[in-house]
Amino acid sequence: MDDQNKNLILASALSLIVILVWFVLFPPESSPTPEPVTISEGIAPTSDGIAAAPPAAIVDGVAQSLVQTRDTALATGERITIASGNLSGSVSLTGGRLDDLSLRAYRETVDPDSPIVTLLSPVGGPGAYYALYGWAPGGDLSYDQVPGANTQWIIESGDELTPETPITLKWDNEQGLIFRRTMTVDEHFMFTVTQSVENTSGTAQRMAPYGIVARHGKPDTVNFYILHEGVVRMSDSNLQEIKYKNLPDMDFIEREGAYAEVQDVTENGWLGFTDKYWMTTLIPAPGQAFTSVAKYLPSADIYQTEARLPTMTVAPGEIAEATTLLFAGAKEWQTIRDYQNDLGIQGFIDSIDWGWFFFLTKPIFWLLHNLNLLIGNMGWSIIALTLILKALLLPLAWKSYASMAKMKELQPEMEKLKEKAGDDRQKMQQGMMELYKKEKVNPAAGCLPILLQIPIFFSLYKVIFVTLELRQAPWFGWIRDLSAPDPSSILNLFGLLPFAAPEAGSMFAIISLGVLPIFLGITMWMQQKLNPAPTDPTQAMIFAWMPWVFMFMLGSFASGLVLYWIANNTITFAQQYLIMRSHGYHPNVFGNIKSGFKRKRSEGK
Structure with a gap:
């Protein structure tokens, strides 16, 4: 073997040794457990000529301090139980938030008696992480006339959310608009959320449905260079990954009080947050145009993704509705592949971080x-x-x-x-x-x-x-x-x-x-x-x-x-x-x- 080849191999070997020694002696720091944050009112963004999704920071309209435990936060309001093959948890009637979800098939450690993995947690407890739906007002409507983060829903049908029994929530604004939200869940990790509005007033009304996934404070991540954790989204065949640390580097939108990156999706897309093994993702119906938003609210330290659907004009006596999907669960390859193939979710398998050598x-x-x-x-x-x-x-x-x-x-x-x-x-x-x-x-x-x-x-x-x-x-x-x-x-x-x-x-x-x-x-x-x-x-x-x-x-x-x-x-x-x-x-x-x-x-x- 000539000197050139020997030197090449020697240099490669020594370089690998140096890299390995570096990562053993100086491993990447894990992110600390998020400190308690204060939830404060934010500035509502605008889009398409009407007010779009309000920030998830608007909870009760006033500042709230974190309570001490997750259990205490769960006990603060009325809830509907979730029980499916792989999921357990509850839906809060305050805002109709999906904010309590655990993965029944997965435990925190190899010890069979260790706690099951918790995915979503309510506002008021540590590490709040939840999905929220609502309507953004347009025309002469205001935020108190449409459902949002603090709306007190009532149960119209169903007393438990299971694969066999959907639930329907109802809210009447007592000004001619009746809103309903129907939720179903399958045996795995997919929710279907149908939002509808019935216009019983004498005038046409304009509004836009939206979905939000929000995390209060930066989560505790693995923080390793070969792994992506943060925002993941597909926008018309374009996959984008944004780490938590890079969200504050996006353009600052003053009217929303947030750093944000907005993309218009014409046909197919989805977005949400991905961890190493778990993911929560908003998925508009295939073929549905929507606005995809990745956002960071510095005033409340909230990381947020939004799916803003187009504005609807609801004539008197008409009912308008919008159906979207929500994936909240484990990144099982076969399950995600089946969702991609059976539900037509374009590129959903790429929510798993395959890396640069994806072809291998x-x-x-x-x-x-x-x-x-x-x-x-x-x-x-x-x-x-x-x-x-x-x-x-x-x-x-x-x-x-x-x-x-x-x-x-x-x-x-x-x-x-x-x-x-x-x-x-x-x-x-x-x-x-x-x-x-x-x-x-x-x-x-x-x-x-x-x-x-x-x-x-x-x-x-x-x-x-x-x-x-x-x-x-x-x-x-x-x-x-x-x-x-x-x-x-x-x-x-x-x-x-x-x-x-x-x-x-x-x-x-x-x-x-x-x-x-x-x-x-x-x-x-x-x-x-x-x-x-x-x-x-x-x-x-x-x-x-x-x-x-x-x-x-x-x-x-x-x-x-x-x-x-x-x-x-x-x-x-x-x-x-x-x-x-x-x-x-x-x-x-x-x-x-x-x-x-x-x-x-x-x-x-």
Whole structure:
């Protein structure tokens, strides 16, 4: 291998080590738990000649302070229970807000007795997060004549929201307009909200329906550079992601008292907030034009998304209505894909953060998902996926490993060239090129499989880190969550000593090796022994230490990713060993170790 190729590989390896060391020693800071905020009245935006959706900050029209607990906030008003296959919670009759929602199939930790995941929470409690619907007044109407955040609805029909029993709320403004809101929910995570207005007055009225998803204060996020958390929206095939920290950088709209980015959607779109595993999204009906708004209200520290539908003119005696969808739940790939296909929600599958290598992450996850359906265990599915990927790359690997076998055979000749050339690097280079040409060896051929593994590795890392299906997925034994690091530790002899392993992020975590990282180091070392060593002593020493450096650096990575790398190294070792033997080279990895020990003992004497 010539110096240029060696230096390229060396630089790449060192760069990766530097990056890994940086993220181990200086991990991205997690956002602190939001401090209590004060809810204050905001300035209503205007759109299309009429007042549009009022800010979610307008609650009771006056400032409110946070109460101490979520339960206390839930007990402040009348509610209707929600009970579906995957959801539990309630709808507040104040504003008709969907502000109490938990995900019954998901728990906060792997402990089966841990609390179920809470998605939405009411105003007045910590981390208020809710969906709100209403009508924006136009013409001679004012806000107190249309329903908003503080409207006290009454129940017209239904006493519990289930997949079999919808509910209908009613509000009469006693000035000729009767408003109704009908809500349904399916077995998964989709709500259907139909807003209607009956005009019993003697004059035509103008107004516009809207939907809001709002979060009070910045939520506690993972805050990792490969993961998007914040606003996600689709606007006529254009996917946009805006992080929470970037919302205050948008244009300031003085009349609304907010930083906002407004987009007009002509046919298909949706928008909302996405977390790592959960999402709340407003979805107007396919083909429905609307105005998509991402907003931050600095006066109240509220992050907000709005779907503003076009203005309606309701003639006397007429009823006008608008139906929209609301997704509030877990980002399950199959569920979201089914919604996209069955309901015609364009690009909804892209609400999952597939990343830059989406052309690889999507098919890799599809294959992993289907393997898991077949095998029933995500750990074994990762190993099966590795086997399939290695089989696809086998033709290329065959040529590469054959070249490496030839390079191994040429090691004695290369050592002789080095002795003859001495310090004359140019002479050494010329001699090596002549040797390669004579023996018909391409030293760069061995690098190609490594280069192809890089995007595959990062794509699988993205899949394991982002997708919900890996969350709390067990393999066997002590590996109960493939999306988390190996919980075992060499510091307590893998559980034999009566104290716990250091917590992630502590100063001892980097040396708290688990079983999987140790196997990773061993398999990397075994694979390295089959490759030709660099002729330069410094480079040879660096490459010799790399397996053990990576063992420590990757010890805190997700177990699923470490498992993939162990499987990949093991299969690569087997392939390379067999291919080398088929070309006449007989590697003796463990024999080399014994001879090395003997040589050191003799040198010590």
